[in-house]
Amino acid sequence: MAKDKVKITIGADPEFTFCTGLGDKVLANKFLPQENAHNTGGEQNPKVGCDGHSETGEFRPSPQACPLSLVKELEDNIKTAARMCTPEYRIQGGYCPNNEYTGGHIHFNLKSTHNLTRCLDLFVAVPLLMISNPKSMSDRIKMSPRMRGSNGNMYGRLSDVRKPAHGGFEYRTLGSWLCSKPITAAALALSYVIADAVTNYNYKLDAKIYERYMDFEKYVSCDKTYYKDIALSTFAVIKDFPLYKKYEKTILPLYQMICKNQVWNEKRDIFLEWGTRPVKDYKNKIISSKDKFLKPITNHKYKTGSAGINLYVYGINDGHSTDILITTSTLLKLFNKTIRDVTISNRSPIVNVSQIGEKVKEYRYGIGFSLEMRKKHPDLCAEIVQDILRYNPSVF
Numbered sequence: 001m002a003k004d005k006v007k008i009t010i011g012a013d014p015e016f017t018f019c020t021g022l023g024d025k026v027l028a029n030k031f032l033p034q035e036n037a038h039n040t041g042g043e044q045n046p047k048v049g050c051d052g053h054s055e056t057g058e059f060r061p062s063p064q065a066c067p068l069s070l071v072k073e074l075e076d077n078i079k080t081a082a083r084m085c086t087p088e089y090r091i092q093g094g095y096c097p098n099n100e101y102t103g104g105h106i107h108f109n110l111k112s113t114h115n116l117t118r119c120l121d122l123f124v125a126v127p128l129l130m131i132s133n134p135k136s137m138s139d140r141i142k143m144s145p146r147m148r149g150s151n152g153n154m155y156g157r158l159s160d161v162r163k164p165a166h167g168g169f170e171y172r173t174l175g176s177w178l179c180s181k182p183i184t185a186a187a188l189a190l191s192y193v194i195a196d197a198v199t200n201y202n203y204k205l206d207a208k209i210y211e212r213y214m215d216f217e218k219y220v221s222c223d224k225t226y227y228k229d230i231a232l233s234t235f236a237v238i239k240d241f242p243l244y245k246k247y248e249k250t251i252l253p254l255y256q257m258i259c260k261n262q263v264w265n266e267k268r269d270i271f272l273e274w275g276t277r278p279v280k281d282y283k284n285k286i287i288s289s290k291d292k293f294l295k296p297i298t299n300h301k302y303k304t305g306s307a308g309i310n311l312y313v314y315g316i317n318d319g320h321s322t323d324i325l326i327t328t329s330t331l332l333k334l335f336n337k338t339i340r341d342v343t344i345s346n347r348s349p350i351v352n353v354s355q356i357g358e359k360v361k362e363y364r365y366g367i368g369f370s371l372e373m374r375k376k377h378p379d380l381c382a383e384i385v386q387d388i389l390r391y392n393p394s395v396f
Contacts, residue, residue, distance in 0.1 A: 090272070115205055122205065178273075181274050291315040
């Protein structure tokens with residue numbers, strides 16, 4: 001162990017895109033200042049602004065000595081952005097929302113070394129690969145000419161590092177983790193734990209192990225079959241890092257998502273995900289069929305709604321080969337464009353049903369969940385209902 005520990009600070013400038021309630025892209029400079037993203041001459045930039053061009057915005061929280069403090073700073077930045085646009089607009093993250101390439105860049109006040117960047121690749125980038133949307137992740141790396149350097153290196157590749165003039169380094173491999181608040185906290189905490197182990201406790205990753213397991217082409221193609229065992233094996237290693245116990249509760253949700261084969265939702269509204277949009281309580285009526293597994297969903301305290309929509313929530317019997325049934329084409333359009341883009345299980349996630357019973361027709365809007373969804377994923381069901389209420393299918 002080093003005699004004098006280095007005081008590590010962690011920062012970030014995660015990117016995002018704006019869109020309408022139906023997912024149509026809106027330029028970031030409609031709402032945000034478009035100055036140079038990086039400080040010059042000691043001037044302080046706003047906490048939110050365009051990322052050097054008109055399409056994407058970025059948050060610029062102050063660097064912190066604790067990753068959880070950085071999460072709090074980000075939350076304040078997101079609240080600021082929510083006040084800069086009207087409620088019909090939302091923001092998205094991930095790797096490639098609305099065909100724009102967004103990154104979750106992480107900054108350290110440290111010298112960039114091969115050992116540290118390779119540790120970030122193995123212990124952070126690989127676990128995040130496992131919960132990412134494969135197509136958007138691959139597209140970001142292969143099809144982002146605006147960020148490709150003069151040496152031809154691809155943006156978002158493994159060990160993608162930039163060294164700014166003011167010192168330290170910026171790790172640019174990751175997509176914009178903002179689309180999930182728990183994963184934001186996990187990614188920042190995990191990166192900090194790793195930086196501490198390498199910098200203050202001389203942890204060294206065997207170069208031969210890195211070269212043996214880190215396959216560039218499989219990373220670019222987001223090959224989860226290849227990387228799953230590797231991702232889970234990293235968990236056994238990081239548990240021995242000195243700061244792991246301090247941030248264990250923050251990091252665990254990432255590995256739990258991997259074990260459950262879950263994928264973060266790039267269509268998730270970041271304002272809604274972080275609870276930063278000022279909301280108004282509307283009178284909505286949720287009617288449900290009699291099913292004990294529906295109670296956690298229908299009794300959920302929803303934060304906002306669509307000014308009086310009646311939504312019928314019901315259970316699907318095991319005879320159906322789907323997890324979710326949508327009753328009208330309007331609601332299906334809303335669901336596809338604004339709420340989810342991931343397969344929830346191995347079964348087909350959405351079916352539009354025109355004749356599903358008089359009870360559903362009576363209330364115009366209805367959504368049915370399979371028994372597996374009701375029993376194992378009631379929180380996800382409630383999240384979907386919340387989004388339907390918030391985006392108000394009656395206006396589309």
